[in-house]
Amino acid sequence: MKLLRYGAPGQERPGVLDNHGQVRDLSQHIADVSGAALLPASLEKLRALDINQLPLVEGQPRLGPCVGHIGKFICIGLNYADHAAETGAAIPGEPVVFSKWTSAVVGPNDDVQIPRDSVKTDWEVELGVIIGQGGRYISEQDALRHVAGYCVINDVSEREFQIERGGTWDKGKGCDTFGPTGPWLVTADEIADPHRLNLWLEVDGKRYQDGNTSTMIFRIPHIISYLSRFMSLQPGDVISTGTPPGVGMGQKPQPIYLKAGQTMRLGIEGLGEQRQTTVQA
Template structure:
């Protein structure tokens, strides 16, 4: 099942993508794709609805982030062996955890703004994991049962802020528009193996990232279990699980985003994002 949110920023409605690619309006059934709506029982009820009974959304509405009211936006760093190598960093013994501000979240096709003092704004295609129920001290073998579904995330990063300015990575990760999420939340029953998904990212038509979740250092189940040892995870929390090689920091010479650029990125079965880059 492919769920999405459509409409103006801040006034998105919940929707469902039918087999023909049409958006069906779910606002008469649920208020938003957030919180308890992402639980197993609620998703089972949505799955039981005949899409043909739902209103068709006409035209081409803006697509918003596929999850509403995100409580935590948690990221895993250096989680692909080949990306760690291009960054000149050793693979971590435990998952590297950092946060992005939820104010960075935008829709999958919204404009990305380059911060005014940025000199090294970078791209990162990542598998997003959306939590579906309260998760605390969960075992690895049970962790995926706590996942509502998966989505595409562009974990944009300002490398100068992240690496060369004092403090934590969060200041290079949390700029406004640095968290496009979507287009769809694909429920876990439609993603039989999250560790076997191809993924890519292009800038101005040039493919920089061409990888697979196969090369994750810590898989989704391990990441969810690990996080739950340190904090409870709530329905609607989003985990961005790391990026394969090909980021701008790893190019020779280093290559970064500038106003006028366009990005396209996608993950197998989870949809495609397209963003124009503008000055902030």
């Protein structure tokens, strides 16, 4: 299934994509694509529905973030060896963990705001993992059973705020609109191997990122198990698993950063595409 949320910001309704690429309304069956609705038993009930008989949503509604009421938005840094190399960073011995504030979350095609005083706003296409069954001290062998599904994430980052202003990375990662999520949550049963997915990103039609999740340093079962040592994972938590090379700060002979009026387009094989316009905050 491809679960989604549609409607005006803050008023999104749950939906699902049918076999013809049309949005069908799910609000008679779940209140939102969030929390308990992502537990295995709930997803099984949704799979039993005849999607093509659900109410059709007319027109081209705005798509909101594919997960609502996110409790934790956890990110993994430097998780592709070739991306670490382009930034001049050493290969980490353990996953690099940071957070995006949930106020950063927006829909897949919403505008991305360049923060005031920003000089180094950058892009990062990433595979998002959405937790279904929560847990603590999860083993690697059981980790994928805790995954409800996968989605596209743009881990927009302000590099000066992140790296040059002291402290942790979080303030350069969590600015408003820095977390486009979606277009939909593709349930785990539809993704045969999340470690064999092509992912890419373009700015104004120029492709900068063109990678594959096979080059992750830490794979998804390890990431889930590792995080669950330090926190309980809960239904609807989102994990962003790192980006392949091609980010703006890694461009040669000199970095390239975003400015207002540009268009980012990005996608992951089997998970759909996003498209954002940058605007000045």
